[in-house]
Amino acid sequence: MKLTLSSTVPADPSRVFAALTDPEVLRRTIPGCETLTATGPDAYEATLKIGVAGLKGTYTGKAAITDQRPPERLTLSFEGKGGPGFVRGSAAITLTADGDATRVDCAADVHVGGLIAAIGSRLVDAAARKLADDFFRQIGSALP
Amino acid sequence: MRRRRWPVADPNTTPYVGRAMKRIEDPRLIRGEGTYTDDLRLPGMVHAAILRSPHAHARIRKIDTTAAKAIPGVVAVLTGADVNASCGLVPCAAAIPDLKAPKHTVLAGDRVYFVGHAVAVAVASDPYIARDAIEAIDVDYDPLPVVTNAEDAVKIGSPLTHPDLGSNVAYTHNVSGGGNIDEAFRKADRIVKHRLYHQRLTPMPIEPRGVVASYHTGEGTLTLWTATQIPHLIRTLLPGMIGVPENKMRIVAPEVGGGFGAKLNVYPEEALIAHLAMRLHTPVKWIESRRDNAAATIHGRDQVGEYEVAVKNDGTILGLKSKTIADLGSYLQLLTPAVPTLTGLVLTGCYTIPAVKMEIVGVYTNKMATDAYRGAGRPEATYLIERLMDVVAQELKIDRLDLRLKHFPAPGDFPFPTSCGLVYDSGNYAAALTKAKQLANWDQLLKDRAAARAAGKLSGIGVSTYVEICAMGPSKAMPAGGWEWGCVRMEISAKVTVITGVSPHGQGQETTFAQIVADRVGVPIEDVVILHGDTSVAHYGRDTYGSRGTAVGGTAIVMCIDKMIAKAKTLAAHLFETTSDHVVFENGRFTSPGVTNRVITWPELAGEFYVAKNLPPGLEPGLEASSFFEPQNFTFPFGTHICAVDLDRDTGHVKITKYVAVDDCGPQINPLIVEGQVQGGIAHSIGQVLFEQTIYNEDGQLVTGEFMDYAIPRAHDIPDYILGSTVTPSPINPLGVKGVGEAGTIGATPAIANAVMDALEPLGITHMNLPMTPEKVWQAIKTKT
Amino acid sequence: MFPAHFDYVRPATVEEAVKLLAKHGDDAKLLTGGHSLIPAMKLRLARPQVVVDIGRIANLSYIRETGGAIAIGAMTTHADIEASKTLRDKSPLLAETASHIGDAQVRNKGTIGGSLVHADPAADYPASILALDAEIDVVGPRGKRTIKAVDFFVDLLQSAVAADEIVTEIRVPATAKTVAYVKTEQKASGFALAGAAVVIGPGGVRVGITGVAATAYRAAGVEKALAGQTSLTPDLIARASAQAAAGVDALGDIHASPEFRAHLAQVNTRRAIEKALTRA
């Protein structure tokens, strides 16, 4: 599944970039993030409780940030699994200055499997968009 | 549906055979008093749940069962490494030359290759804990490339479903028959080409699969209850998997809630649950969930083909070439590779086509295995030939009924040898067509269509004239023998116990067989009991599939009755102090006109047989006979279906405005049951043509694993059918019956599809893949207007 | 289909239920008809620790006139709404909509409160609730508040009702007979691929659309095109209906592409307006 999203965060690109690579900020901003620990440079292990509304599942997984070109671009790759199935994929994130703010464009290639794939792509697609939107909104408000 | 009124038969004068009787088995099923596999509760029974792969293709790096095992109530958590060595390989019975087959273990080894592949099993004191346990199993998967489309799978560079086989092609099967195909194509005025797609379907019996196994350690005997169509074939094949000898194994098919071919199989779970019962020394139950049923019980169809017809300008068909790619899924179940080859057997339909050539390529993809699904091979063939007949008629601008009639063999041409190598037993195809036209009010139908079209509406009429293969079958053509066994016993009380080797699961043979027996033995139908589905009761059998129950199983019973009556006559003669040839048997009474006025009835005779104080020398006590019937050929039912549709231009919805089916299955033992089978069969086709489809996405994820996403027909999708029949007896069995379990599905799919295409014809739309969903119809209309 | 372990409590009053929700927080889930929650629990997609069954709280199932409106208790079943004479006489849209939900079993168990809170993007009521400009009462630890229909459906499967609140009543205005709900079913589930609810009254035309986007919405474009028009000609209706999915991010899945969903929204809007007018 390919997803393209964009969002505007009210801070300049270098601050947004810094936030996106700061485990402390990530832990607070990733929707449903329960734990996030660094396992190496730009590599993390996390537990997330995510889903839509009452339909939440707990996922554990890994994430890594590669192809960093501050403050313009980075690639996030992730894989997680939980009771309802698995999610894995990568997201190419580009940051562009837009006045005082930053436009964040995200092109993700997401593979989901198990129950979450089976119950209908309609929900998965919409849920992924919603989670990403929430995330960028949180990033925006987490920035001092 | 309109209520059809059946004539009420006078029970004293009319025979049971031919009566539209309600089914004897229904009251218990309707009241919820049937015993299905899930109703079984054995002392000490534990419950198994199976962890299935969420990946379409992955290497298993590691499986950690520690957390699962620690849950209170969990009895065992086992993986392929623990059980595969004790469970053997899942069998495939199809003999195809040069078949490349993967090793199919009961649980995955180091690799999973479809979503739903069984990876581990947890056994617990209740089914909830068993589910908790499989959730707690941690499997580390390394995803591998996936291929889900058979046409892509044969391309160079495609990901391989089984890297060790070196290719996704399981086999290439060539059939040719009749005259020289090249010459036929050389002589043709025109070659008509068409491409057809048969989507993948999920059989969706209302009862999913389920297994209960109980092992008696002291005796070394295993009893396995399983929701299956084939208890006997399982008893033949399971010993080789788990090492319990056949004569220490009892297989029971309790009440089975539908099969449609999906339960014509030996599944990994049957070996696995048996093994668990042996290993854990306690009975084990496993009941499939709906999701697991959608993912890990066989699918049907999934073929795509390119077809060419060589024709003369006057419509004469000289030859037919076909090239079919059949998607087998990721491994072979019992008949997986054989099903597409069945298509090759009736490729010419009910027509004289002098030369045929067919190539079938069976291909592996990362999906569930396909196998026999209602009609198995014949719906594919019939859809193909019946669509082609319309396409040819359209291209040559000749009437599609004339084209069909022109190629029908005449009634006098039977037995009719076909270019595909079969000999059709009997038929009168034109009679069925004429009757269907009459029931459909054909001329009026054409006028209505013309009027609708003139008013700017999209209105179409579809026809299909089909022939199919039933009563499977002569043993030389069947992988495991095609005979059937039966036993008829008159008890000392003159009640009749009938044991059949077929295993009905919705076909109604407890009723039809009782009708046959009651008439022939001359007892009230209430005195007849039909036993089936338990290998300790019905020692031999080849079970139920391929519309064989009555034609093959019923015949074995007729043979038993004849033997039993002959034996009874010997005793009657002894009591009359005459010889058997002076004994007359009629309506349950033995007389000997001219010798004595005495009448002997069954109760008296049955008593004598078991008390055994007055038997003539050499006559054994007891009144029971058993028989094996070996059919010399298949039977070939046929018919004509006519369907009229209106299309909604705005939404693409197809509305069936008239549906007529005339089916000839030979003499009808119970017209009500025949009609029920035809109705259900047509419903399957409505689903297939208009909305059903099993979909895997490009990642190999099954996205139609629930009734929320897999559309089956509902009552309101079913139009008011007009059903009729013609009766052409089969010479292959003494009942003259042919079989009707699959006819509806075989005849209806092309009739409905042809109707939709006919409605679209004025717009110049000549091709649409199944299913013809509203969105596809709408898109097609949009591009042309 | 075996849910994960949960505890079950059955409060007798709304107040008691509110207390239980406050106590268990995110771990608790209300249960009424169970026809959305239980399927999700069986798939283990929903795994509440505590199920608070409010389905049997006695006085929350009613349909009665209050002034110019009809008040419906949150626990009124779809079947009762479908059959209600009060609604059929005074505000027939909701009854017509209820008749399109699922099958008889679903309608006999499922409740309007449960359906609204579940906020399935393809549920039927939301279209009509929007077209009717209904009001929804909720009770929570902070007391009672009233939510307007336009504010109710927040996002995918998310309503404006907080996790610790309970819907108690839905109020719809009395309307003329010129209302209609036209739906195209998703073939497998029977939910709406696109459903259009229309209310034609002296104040203009209001249109609610469900099934097309992540939440049901008011078709503002259609309403605007028809605003102030005295004669609704076929041509005008067609032009206005073409706006039914304007500016909407339509969903796509195996059952219908975004394009087809948007198209069906237009067709069903037109048909609903035409149907409503025949009832004048």
Ligand SMILES: Cc1cc2nc3c(=O)[nH]c(=O)nc-3n(C[C@H](O)[C@H](O)[C@H](O)COP(=O)(O)OP(=O)(O)OC[C@H]3O[C@@H](n4cnc5c(N)ncnc54)[C@H](O)[C@@H]3O)c2cc1C
């Ligand atoms: C087979 C099937 C077919 C269906 N077809 C359709 C259809 O065609 N159209 C359609 O619209 N719907 C359909 N539905 C859904 C049905 O209408 C549900 O009944 C409804 O969505 C939920 O109502 P419920 O009372 O069953 O709620 P429940 O399942 O008990 O609860 C649903 C959710 O709402 C919460 N909740 C319930 N009541 C309240 C309350 N008073 N206050 C706050 N929160 C509450 C629960 O905590 C839960 O999160 C179908 C359902 C099934 C099973």
